[in-house]
Amino acid sequence: PVYKGDPAKGKVIVDQVCAACHGVDGNSAGSNYPSLAGQHQKYIHDQLQAFKGGVRKNPVMMGMAAPLSDDDMWNVSAYFSSQKIKPREANDKTQMVLGKQVYRVGNPVTRVPACMACHGPAGSGIPDKFPRLSSQHAAYVLTQLNNFKVGTDRKNPVMSDIASRMSDAEMKAVAEYISGL
Numbered sequence: 572p573v574y575k576g577d578p579a580k581g582k583v584i585v586d587q588v589c590a591a592c593h594g595v596d597g598n599s600a601g602s603n604y605p606s607l608a609g610q611h612q613k614y615i616h617d618q619l620q621a622f623k624g625g626v627r628k629n630p631v632m633m634g635m636a637a638p639l640s641d642d643d644m645w646n647v648s649a650y651f652s653s654q655k656i657k658p659r660e661a662n663d664k665t666q667m668v669l670g671k672q673v674y675r676v677g678n679p680v681t682r683v684p685a686c687m688a689c690h691g692p693a694g695s696g697i698p699d700k701f702p703r704l705s706s707q708h709a710a711y712v713l714t715q716l717n718n719f720k721v722g723t724d725r726k727n728p729v730m731s732d733i734a735s736r737m738s739d740a741e742m743k744a745v746a747e748y749i750s751g752l
């Protein structure tokens with residue numbers, strides 16, 4: 572489906588508020604701030620509603636989402652999703668063997684499914700279903716996997732189950748692998 576949202580109106584908000592952390596074009600500099608460029612529009616919108624409703628907890632983003640109307644959320648998500656994600660390379664190449672294994676195969680012993688099954692071989696995800704992961708900062712990805720595992724700040728039936736089956740070593744490795752996808 573095509574969603575409402577005016578990228579030009581979204582850019583006004585992004586320039587004033589979001590760019591400081593997420594970058595003017597959605598490619599963020601800081602490794603704890605997710606890049607939003609090329610992320611699927613509905614996913615961005617829905618995460619903003621989750622922060623506003625307190626379902627996804629992060630003190631900074633709850634404050635950012637609070638004043639946004641639903642139309643604002645469609646507008647900023649239209650803007651970010653229209654931007655191009657800049658390809659990155661993984662920093663820690665020693666994690667690539669295990670990271671690739673987890674991403675592409677999973678762990679049959681602990682029943683961790685292949686990430687690729689939903690997020691795609693290149694990490695592009697599927698609009699309306701699975702978020703893009705490619706070129707996302709490893710530190711941010713690792714934080715989210717831990718959040719899903721703990722279940723206090725972020726919950727999702729699918730991802731919380733998967734994260735609960737993963738070891739710290741698997742999470743660290745797959746986060747690095749994803750950052751270079």
Ligand code: HEM
Pocket residue numbers: 584585588589590591592593603604605607615616618619628629631632635636647714
């Ligand atoms: C996460 C949007 C401003 C820091 C997110 C996410 C979205 C978003 C959609 C979730 C991304 C994902 O799930 O992949 C926005 C918008 C902003 C804004 C539209 C402006 C209105 C800011 C600012 C900061 C910031 C100014 C820093 C002061 C963060 C952090 C996270 C995040 C730390 C990760 C939260 C977590 O760990 O759950 N933002 N953001 N954002 N944003 Fe923003």
Ligand code: HEM
Pocket residue numbers: 605673674683684685686687688689690700701702703704712715716726727729730733745
């Ligand atoms: C979200 C990683 C496997 C479905 C996410 C996010 C990460 C992630 C980091 C948050 C993205 C963000 O904040 O921008 C992984 C890894 C996997 C894996 C490392 C393999 C070990 C899967 C599989 C499925 C799936 C197999 C489908 C059966 C989802 C869904 C979301 C998500 C639906 C969105 C959750 C929400 O709305 O909060 N995944 N994923 N993932 N993933 Fe996965």
